[in-house]
Amino acid sequence: GQSLEQPSEVTAVEGAIVQINCTYQTSGFYGLSWYQQHDGGAPTFLSYNALDGLEETGRFSSFLSRSDSYGYLLLQELQMKDSASYFCAVQRRRAGSYQLTFGKGTKLSVIP
Amino acid sequence: EAGVVQSPRYKIIEKKQPVAFWCNPISGHNTLYWYLQNLGQGPELLIRYENEEAVDDSQLPKDRFSAERLKGVDSTLKIQPAELGDSAVYLCASSLAGGSSYNEQFFGPGTRLTVL
Numbered sequence: 001g002q003s004l005e006q007p008s009e010v011t012a013v014e015g016a017i018v019q020i021n022c023t024y025q026t027s028g029f030y031g032l033s034w035y036q037q038h039d040g041g042a043p044t045f046l047s048y049n050a051l052d053g054l055e056e057t058g059r060f061s062s063f064l065s066r067s068d069s070y071g072y073l074l075l076q077e078l079q080m081k082d083s084a085s086y087f088c089a090v091q092r093r094r095a096g097s098y099q100l101t102f103g104k105g106t107k108l109s110v111i112p
Numbered sequence: 113e114a115g116v117v118q119s120p121r122y123k124i125i126e127k128k129q130p131v132a133f134w135c136n137p138i139s140g141h142n143t144l145y146w147y148l149q150n151l152g153q154g155p156e157l158l159i160r161y162e163n164e165e166a167v168d169d170s171q172l173p174k175d176r177f178s179a180e181r182l183k184g185v186d187s188t189l190k191i192q193p194a195e196l197g198d199s200a201v202y203l204c205a206s207s208l209a210g211g212s213s214y215n216e217q218f219f220g221p222g223t224r225l226t227v228l
Contacts, residue, residue: 048216
C-alpha cells in the first residue's frame, strides 16, 4: 500500500517562516509535488521535486530526501493570503504511466 | 488562456436521482482527470483519460459511476443513482500528457454535490 503523512493544521504569524512536512510510503516513487488550495477554490500547483535537494520559487521552497521518504514545503515572509490548505502528492509510476496521490492536506492559518 | 471549466458549480439532488458533471479542459491538454474531494481530505483520483481513452479507472465505482470523453476534449462524469455518501466536491483537472515524466495538473473550480 501507500501512505502520506502531513500535519492537519499549522498556525503561523504574518511575516514569519513555516515548514510543512510530508512523509510518504509508496512503491514506484518518482517525485513529490505540492499544491495549494484556498477554501472553495481549485488546487493550484506550487512545486515539484524529483531529485534530492531544495527547489526555490520566490517565497516558497520545497525539499526532498528520497532516502528518508521525506519532504517539506517552506513558506517565507508569510502573508495573510497564504492561509490555505497545502497538499503534498506523490507521483509514482503505475501501469506504464504516472499517477499522483494526494495527502490529506495541512490547513495553514496565518495570523496578524 | 482559459482554465479548466466545470459546470455546474453547485448541485443539490435527492438520493437515488441521477446527476452529471461537465468538464472542458485547457486547450491542447491531452490528459484529463476526475477527482473526488471530501471535506478536509485531499483529491482522490476517480478516472484518467489520455485523449479519449480511459487509461486508469480502477478507483471509479463502476456500479453507479460512469464517465466519457467522446472526442478527446470535454468530458462528462455521471452518477446514477446518487447516494448520500456521494456528497463531495468533484474536481476535473487536465495536463499536457500523463505519460510523460511530470506535467503540472491544472484544476477546475469543482462541482459541489449535495445529496439529500
